[in-house]
Structures are given as C-alpha cells and as structure tokens.
Amino acid sequence: MKLTHKAEGTFAIAPTPFHEDGRIDETSLDLLVDFYGTTGCRGITVLGIMGEAPKLDAAEAVEVAQRVCRRAGDMQVVVGVSAAGFAAMRSLSQAAMDAGAAGVMIAPIPSLRTDEQITRYFAQAIEAIGPETPWVLQDYPLTLSVQMTPRVIRDIVGASPSCVMLKHEDWPGLEKISALRKFQTEGSLRELSILCGNGALFLDFEMERGADGAMTGYAFPDMLVDVVRLSAEGRREEAHDLFDAHLPLVRYEQQQGVGLAVRKYILMKRGILASDAQRTPATQLSATGRAEVDYLLSRLAKRDSRASIERLAA
Numbered sequence: 510m511k512l513t514h515k516a517e518g519t520f521a522i523a524p525t526p527f528h529e530d531g532r533i534d535e536t537s538l539d540l541l542v543d544f545y546g547t548t549g550c551r552g553i554t555v556l557g558i559m560g561e562a563p564k565l566d567a568a569e570a571v572e573v574a575q576r577v578c579r580r581a582g583d584m585q586v587v588v589g590v591s592a593a594g595f596a597a598m599r600s601l602s603q604a605a606m607d608a609g610a611a612g613v614m615i616a617p618i619p620s621l622r623t624d625e626q627i628t629r630y631f632a633q634a635i636e637a638i639g640p641e642t643p644w645v646l647q648d649y650p651l652t653l654s655v656q657m658t659p660r661v662i663r664d665i666v667g668a669s670p671s672c673v674m675l676k677h678e679d680w681p682g683l684e685k686i687s688a689l690r691k692f693q694t695e696g697s698l699r700e701l702s703i704l705c706g707n708g709a710l711f712l713d714f715e716m717e718r719g720a721d722g723a724m725t726g727y728a729f730p731d732m733l734v735d736v737v738r739l740s741a742e743g744r745r746e747e748a749h750d751l752f753d754a755h756l757p758l759v760r761y762e763q764q765q766g767v768g769l770a771v772r773k774y775i776l777m778k779r780g781i782l783a784s785d786a787q788r789t790p791a792t793q794l795s796a797t798g799r800a801e802v803d804y805l806l807s808r809l810a811k812r813d814s815r816a817s818i819e820r821l822a823a
Contacts, residue, residue, distance in 0.1 A: 512585060512612030512643040514673045516702040517741075518551035519733045520587060522726030524773055525560045525573060527786045533569060535576065537782045542580040544781045548731040549738075551722070552585035553577060554614060554645075556601075558652060559726045559769055562589055564788040567597065571604045578609040585611035587645055587724075593618065595637035602638040612643035614676060617655040624661050631665045631672075640671050645724075649678040649706065659688035663698045676724050678706040683718050690719040708763035709733055713752040716740035727759060728775035731815060754812040758805045770794040771802055778806070 523545070526537035545553055555577050556562040556570055565573065574588045588605035590613045592598045602613045615634050621627045631646070638644065646665060650656050657665075657679075666672045679685050686705075692698035704724035705715040709732075712723055716737060723733045732755050739748035762771045773785035774794050785794070794802070809816035 510585065510611060512587065512645070512673050514700040514702050516552070516585070516674055516704070517721040517737075519549070519722050519730060519737050520552035520554050520585070520704055520724040521545045521548075521550045521730045521733075522554045522557050522559050522706070522724060523577070524726060524769065524776070524782075525555075525562075525565065526782050527784065527788055529784055529786050531786070531788050533565075533573065534783055537784075538573070538576060539580055540781050541776070542577055542584075544779075545730060546582060546584055549734040550584060550730055552587060552611065552724075553581055554587040554589065554724055556589040557614065557647075557726075558589075558616075558649070559772070560589065561769070561788055562591075567600065570601055571608075574601070574605045574610060575608040578605075587612050587614050589614045589616075589647075590638065591616040591618075591647070595633060598634065599637040602642060606642055612645060612673065613638060614645040614647050616647035616649060616653055617657070619654050621655045624658070624664075627655065627657060627661055628664050628668070632668060635669050635671065640669070643671055643673045644669075645674040645676050645704075646672055647676045647678070649676070651678070651680055651707075659685055659692065662689065663692050666698060666701055672701075674702040674704060676706055677703050677715070677720065680707055680711070682707075683711065683714055686715060686718040686720055708768065709736075709759055710763050712736055713740075713749050716748070717745075726772055727755075727762060728772045728779070729755060729758075729813075729815060732813070751813070754809060758802075758809055758816075761802065761805055766792045767794060767798065771798070774799060774802060775806070 526534035588610045590602045703720045704722045705720045706725040709727045722737045776782045777785045806816045
C-alpha cells in the first residue's frame with residue numbers, strides 16, 4: 510500500500526546493522542525489522558541520515574531497501590533517496606518502489622539558501638522520481654542547514670500532489686506545526702501527514718500541536734508507540750509521565766556526533782543487533798559513555814521495566 514496523507518503512528522528510523530568488519534549484517538537487519546513489528550510500529554524508514562546511507566554504495570542501498578520491504582509485512586516502508594544528484598535519486602527511488610516501498614523521503618541539499626532555490630529543487634526532484642511516487646519532505650535544518658518556513662513548505666506541498674508527508678525536525682519547531690495546521694484550517698494547505706523526528710526530543714508537545722506521530726530512531730520505539738497512542742487517546746498525563754521517564758535517555762541519545770553510537774549500543778543490549786559497529790568515519794562510544802548509558806538504563810528501569818538490564822540481557 511502506498512503512503513498517503515492519512516499516515517499516522519510511529520515509523521521507526523532504522524539504523525543499518527554492520528558486522529565488525531563493515532559488512533552489512535543481514536541477520537540483524539531481519540531481527541530489527543521483526544522487532545519494530547512487535548512494538549507496534551506502523552512503518553519503517555531506511556537509508557536516512559541515521560541509517561548511514563552515505564556510507565553505502567548504490568548496490569548496497571538497493572539491497573537494504575529490498576530486504577526490508579520483503580520482511581516488513583503490514584508495515585509501510587519509506588526509503589530515503591536523498592542524493593547529491595538526481596540520477597542517483599531516480600535510480601534508488603525506482604528500485605525501492607519496485608521492491609514494494611510505500612514511498613520515498615527527500616531532504617534538501619545543504620547548498621540551498623533562498624526560498625526560490627528550495628522550491629525549484631523539489632520541483633526538479635519530483636521530475637526525477639516521477640509524480641506518481643508518494644514522497645516525504647524532510648525538514649531538518651539543524652543538520653542540513655536549510656531553513657524552510659511554513660509558507661515554503663505549503664508552496665512545495667501545493668505544487669506536488671505526491672507529497673503526502675512532512676518529516677518535521679525543526680528545533681524549535683512547535684510553532685511551525687501550529688502554523689501548518691492553521692493553514693489547513695484556513696484551506697490554504699491540503700491534508701498532510703506530519704510525523705516528527707529529532708530523536709523524539711519534543712514528541713510530547715509535538716503531538717499536542719497536531720502531529721500525527723513519530724518518525725525517529727530512539728532505541729525504545731515501543732515508548733514512541735505508547736506516547737503517540739496515549740496522546741491520540743487524550744490521556745495527556747499518562748503520555749507525559751511515560752515520556753518524562755525516558756527523557757534523560759532521549760536527551761543523551763540525541764547528542765550530535767555520538768547519538769548513533771548510543772542508539773546502536775542500546776539496540777545491541779536489547780538483543781536486536783549483534784554488534785554496535787558503524788562504518789567509518791564514525792564516532793565510537795567510549796567505556797565511560799557506555800557506563801553512563803547503562804546507568805541511565807538502570808534509572809529508567811525503575812519506571813519502565815523494558816529498560817531493565819536483566820530483561821535486556823534475556
């Protein structure tokens with residue numbers, strides 16, 4: 510089933526598992542997909558920034574997309590196809606959709622500066638992937654250094670009926686969600702799914718501002734699923750209590766440069782990844798860093814048993 514503006518819930522951003530020697534760990538990739546399914550995720554996003562996509566060659570990227578699509582079952586798969594050139598974007602997009610992906614995700618290239626440059630870039634990107642391919646607009650200025658105002662996002666969405674979702678990762682960005690939902694209320698913006706990233710650092714209030722769910726890779730996607738569900742059910746205090754319990758670990762995992770190492774380490778402790786290896790260049794988690802993560806897990810376990818060391822080791 511192709512992605513639509515009605516998409517909601519939690520879409521997990523999947524890291525790419527590697528063996529210590531740098532080869533893709535296909536067994537861990539299968540376990541990761543299965544794990545996301547058991548937690549209640551509605552979808553999986555692969556080959557994103559945290560998926561180390563730039564470290565894969567073209568054939569490996571296609572292999573990962575195809576394998577996840579085969580394994581995902583009822584979960585929708587979104588494939589990151591951002592690239593320096595449109596030829597590579599077109600090729601990966603076509604391979605992903607042929608493999609059964611629900612849609613693709615496109616981020617702006619960092620050199621874009623003006624509103625006109627941004628809107629023109631996405632118009633050209635749609636020409637490359639084809640207007641029939643559903644796609645997700647990734648708004649991540651902290652990493653990509655491209656500032657998209659709500660009006661620019663409205664213009665991009667208005668010019669492309671195949672844009673069905675915004676991956677919102679601006680910071681601060683709560684007012685941006687409110688502005689986009691106001692455009693919809695006024696009738697100047699059509700329906701659009703908004704899923705939020707940024708490691709879930711602001712998910713509690715993003716849901717209250719009108720987000721439809723999460724699209725991020727925090728190592729406890731089961732928490733994201735629960736917070737999104739509780740928020741949608743109007744159970745505000747329960748949603749915030751659960752989110753608050755995880756916030757110290759969410760914050761620690763969101764550190765620039767070392768965040769992926771933290772995420773992979775926790776997923777390894779949860780028995781999902783055989784190794785927390787990354788492809789070089791990479792920042793490794795020090796022994797002190799691992800001890801700090803273990804400490805945060807022990808504190809979290811007092812309020813959420815899913816983080817208990819004994820359970821993680823089981």
